[in-house]
Amino acid sequence: MGIEEGRLHFSWISSAEAGKFVDVVKEITDQVRQLGPASKLIKELPVLSDESVSSGKMAAGEAG
Amino acid sequence: MNHHLWTLIAQTIHRSSSDRILGGFHQLSRLCGQTGQTGQTIFQGIYNTMTDKMVKKADLTQLLSRLLEDYRVFAPVRRGDITNFQQISTADEPYFSCTNTILSPKSLMLPQSECMFDFTLEKGSDMAGIMREIDKDYSPRVIFGIRPCDAKSFQLLDLNFDTSSYRDPWWVRRRHHTTLVGLGCNVPCSTCFCTSVGGSPFAEDGLDLLLTDVGDEFALQSITEKGEQLLRKTGIETESSAATAKAVLACKESALGLMGSSVPTNNLEKHDVTALFNADFWDKVQFACINCGICTYVCPTCWCFDIQDEVRKNNGVRLRNWDSCMSPLFTLHGSGHNPRNEKLQRVRQRFMHKLKYFVDKYERGVACVGCGRCVEQCPVNIDIREVFRLMNQFKS
Amino acid sequence: MQSYRTKIFEIALRLLVEKQVDGVLGFRRGSIPMMSQPILISSPDEADQLHWDSFCSSNLATYLPRRKGRVAVFAKGCDSRNIVLQILENQIKREQLYIIGVPCQGMVDRRKVLAALDGREPAGVSEGNGMIRLSGGNFKEDLSRDEYLQENCAICTHRNPVIYDELVAETTNEQREVDRYVDIHALEAMSDDDRWQHFEKILTPCIRCYACRNACPMCYCPTCFVDESTPQWLGKSIDPTDTRTFHFLRAFHLAGRCTDCGNCERACPMGIKVRQLTKKLEKDIKQLYAYEAGLSLDEPPPLDTYRPDDPQEFIR
Numbered sequence: 001m002g003i004e005e006g007r008l009h010f011s012w013i014s015s016a017e018a019g020k021f022v023d024v025v026k027e028i029t030d031q032v033r034q035l036g037p038a039s040k041l042i043k044e045l046p047v048l049s050d051e052s053v054s055s056g057k058m059a060a061g062e063a064g
Numbered sequence: 065m066n067h068h069l070w071t072l073i074a075q076t077i078h079r080s081s082s083d084r085i086l087g088g089f090h091q092l093s094r095l096c097g098q099t100g101q102t103g104q105t106i107f108q109g110i111y112n113t114m115t116d117k118m119v120k121k122a123d124l125t126q127l128l129s130r131l132l133e134d135y136r137v138f139a140p141v142r143r144g145d146i147t148n149f150q151q152i153s154t155a156d157e158p159y160f161s162c163t164n165t166i167l168s169p170k171s172l173m174l175p176q177s178e179c180m181f182d183f184t185l186e187k188g189s190d191m192a193g194i195m196r197e198i199d200k201d202y203s204p205r206v207i208f209g210i211r212p213c214d215a216k217s218f219q220l221l222d223l224n225f226d227t228s229s230y231r232d233p234w235w236v237r238r239r240h241h242t243t244l245v246g247l248g249c250n251v252p253c254s255t256c257f258c259t260s261v262g263g264s265p266f267a268e269d270g271l272d273l274l275l276t277d278v279g280d281e282f283a284l285q286s287i288t289e290k291g292e293q294l295l296r297k298t299g300i301e302t303e304s305s306a307a308t309a310k311a312v313l314a315c316k317e318s319a320l321g322l323m324g325s326s327v328p329t330n331n332l333e334k335h336d337v338t339a340l341f342n343a344d345f346w347d348k349v350q351f352a353c354i355n356c357g358i359c360t361y362v363c364p365t366c367w368c369f370d371i372q373d374e375v376r377k378n379n380g381v382r383l384r385n386w387d388s389c390m391s392p393l394f395t396l397h398g399s400g401h402n403p404r405n406e407k408l409q410r411v412r413q414r415f416m417h418k419l420k421y422f423v424d425k426y427e428r429g430v431a432c433v434g435c436g437r438c439v440e441q442c443p444v445n446i447d448i449r450e451v452f453r454l455m456n457q458f459k460s
Numbered sequence: 461m462q463s464y465r466t467k468i469f470e471i472a473l474r475l476l477v478e479k480q481v482d483g484v485l486g487f488r489r490g491s492i493p494m495m496s497q498p499i500l501i502s503s504p505d506e507a508d509q510l511h512w513d514s515f516c517s518s519n520l521a522t523y524l525p526r527r528k529g530r531v532a533v534f535a536k537g538c539d540s541r542n543i544v545l546q547i548l549e550n551q552i553k554r555e556q557l558y559i560i561g562v563p564c565q566g567m568v569d570r571r572k573v574l575a576a577l578d579g580r581e582p583a584g585v586s587e588g589n590g591m592i593r594l595s596g597g598n599f600k601e602d603l604s605r606d607e608y609l610q611e612n613c614a615i616c617t618h619r620n621p622v623i624y625d626e627l628v629a630e631t632t633n634e635q636r637e638v639d640r641y642v643d644i645h646a647l648e649a650m651s652d653d654d655r656w657q658h659f660e661k662i663l664t665p666c667i668r669c670y671a672c673r674n675a676c677p678m679c680y681c682p683t684c685f686v687d688e689s690t691p692q693w694l695g696k697s698i699d700p701t702d703t704r705t706f707h708f709l710r711a712f713h714l715a716g717r718c719t720d721c722g723n724c725e726r727a728c729p730m731g732i733k734v735r736q737l738t739k740k741l742e743k744d745i746k747q748l749y750a751y752e753a754g755l756s757l758d759e760p761p762p763l764d765t766y767r768p769d770d771p772q773e774f775i776r
Contacts, residue, residue: 001656002652012775040656046179046695357670374695445496
């Protein structure tokens with residue numbers, strides 16, 4: 001998809017593993033902080049104010 | 065034939081040779097018989113040969129560049145295999161070789177997604193608690209190269225968005241600030257049937273200016289004051305010659321002869337609506353449908369929309385999106401009841417609306433301009449032309 | 461594949477006359493060139509409407525979930541695998557189906573042919589000897605069938621039905637020397653930003669018509685995640701983030717279930733290459749679980765099953 005590595009993590013932690021939970025959360029927080037603000041797949045309020053964003057907009061590039 | 069028609073014929077006799085008239089009458093009576101439409105619209109499409117100016121094809125980019133100085137210009141554009149109307153920034157972008165684009169230019173008047181209002185609850189903001197209409201660009205625009213069927217569709221949509229009781233402010237303002245420069249269809253597609261539903265490949269309904277491709281040149285015919293204004297802005301001076309006028313007439317006649325399909329509509333009005341609703345044929349019609357919504361999105365006369373708010377923390381927008389009666393959600397009530405829970409009900413609804421309820425309510429014919437896009441794009445080949453036939457020849 | 465027509469007619473007639481099924485789910489000739497229309501016939505005198513050619517590409521399994529009664533259905537290789545999955549997922553019972561297997565040599569891509577004709581509209585289409593013959597107002601064009609196959613058909617490795625009650629013809633040879641993931645390898649080699657831009661370009665024309673979803677035989681949820689409202693998962697506008705989310709989330713829902721039948725790309729009016737998402741997941745599932753969707757009724761999908769040795773290097 002193109003979202004940079006380090007943003008998505010998986011872990012299996014039992015409710016009895018409080019220590020592990022703390023460690024994993026600290027680690028992920030540090031990693032993500034280092035990556036900085038995310039720029040991809042961020043949902044903002046739509047700015048769709050006029051018809052220049054018409055339906056079926058085609059990406060710029062190769063013309064027919 | 066009515067008085068108006070005779071007047072048109074008389075005017076034409078002064079401009080054309082007699083054997084063209086004869087040929088025209090044969091065309092006219094054949095089409096009237098076939099379609100039950102009055103000769104007037106068809107006749108107008110053939111014989112209003114009042115061409116004003118002409119421009120060589122090689123000079124078209126110059127014309128467009130001139131327009132780009134004064135207007136925002138929208139035209140059919142091609143990327144790969146997709147054709148669609150988009151705003152152009154340079155004169156070489158338009159693509160006129162498709163008879164019609166995949167998507168209709170409906171989104172230029174009724175955008176697929178449009179934010180209408182915004183609101184905030186931010187403490188300290190002087191707009192807090194106020195729903196504010198979002199400013200939009202209503203500077204003059206041109207839709208260049210729109211086909212007569214799509215121009216007519218705007219008139220049909222006017223019946224919904226610009227009435228004596230309700231005027232959709234965004235729709236009305238966009239219509240007002242837009243000049244429609246049409247391009248007549250020299251070679252209609254095999255799926256076109258505009259002449260069966262009150263249109264024609266060179267019809268002027270809804271257009272401000274009409275272009276006809278006569279080989280090396282375009283003939284430019286102004287139809288309204290808006291069209292005249294635009295023509296003046298282009299700076300095109302060359303008057304069209306008698307030869308151009310003849311060529312235009314030839315194009316128009318040839319196009320009529322090449323019309324791809326026809327559908328019968330003469331009985332739709334007289335059928336009893338309940339009997340038609342309960343007809344047996346709906347079961348066969350609906351089977352293949354996968355309720356995707358392509359037909360409603362490519363259709364120039366489908367107008368349904370859904371309004372929703374999207375919020376993020378203390379700010380929000382109210383936006384309008386196209387909606388589709390093909391979706392099961394379309395008629396889902398807050399109570400949980402859904403009157404059109406079954407696919408048959410939804411498929412029947414769409415065709416009954418366009419070909420019967422609309423006919424009865426507005427007395428302007430069907431809510432279809434015969435562009436053929438739904439026929440071309442439906443992934444399971446549900447063909448509205450077949451439904452026209454089934455509905456028209458229905459016997460209760 | 462023209463010869464299939466006679467056999468199809470025979471089988472359908474027999475099944476309906478003997479009342480072995482309530483209906484036969486097949487195709488009839490389309491109303492425009494190079495199209496076919498799915499139909500359900502229920503009486504023997506309708507059997508002659510059934511048709512088969514290189515444009516019978518729709519996946520008829522789309523019409524099966526939650527169907528009542530007993531129905532015969534024509535199934536190509538990919539279709540039959542979808543039927544297997546639908547049975548495993550309890551959307552239809554095996555006893556309800558009489559599967560008429562159709563060994564397939566690939567379906568022709570209508571849009572590719574139209575692009576080759578470059579604006580010339582075909583009036584007549586016929587097939588024979590590996591050629592598609594097109595004719596129109598003032599032209600005739602012969603195209604080699606193999607060069608105009610749908611993209612998924614060109615790389616298909618399961619052309620023969622995996623489940624059937626009767627076959628329409630002898631099984632056909634399978635393509636063995638095919639690398640299904642050439643384009644996926646190229647995508648995987650790209651940098652994050654390049655890949656992001658690549659999908660941006662692919663998904664920009666999406667008009668959220670949901671044809672891909674509705675055409676898919678595996679998308680049968682009574683309420684799709686895009687239609688949920690309490691809570692609402694994603695916006696309904698053509699906002700690029702919402703659009704991208706719809707596509708890749710749908711692809712994830714198909715992981716281990718997609719048979720690459722191509723119905724999605726075929727239905728899309730904007731020609732969006734949605735299979736680039738689903739094929740990546742197909743590849744991952746194959747590598748992680750050595751599983752191909754819907755090959756056998758005895759093999760439940762890996763994401764429905766727990767095994768102690770399931771790969772889990774990505775879990776910390």
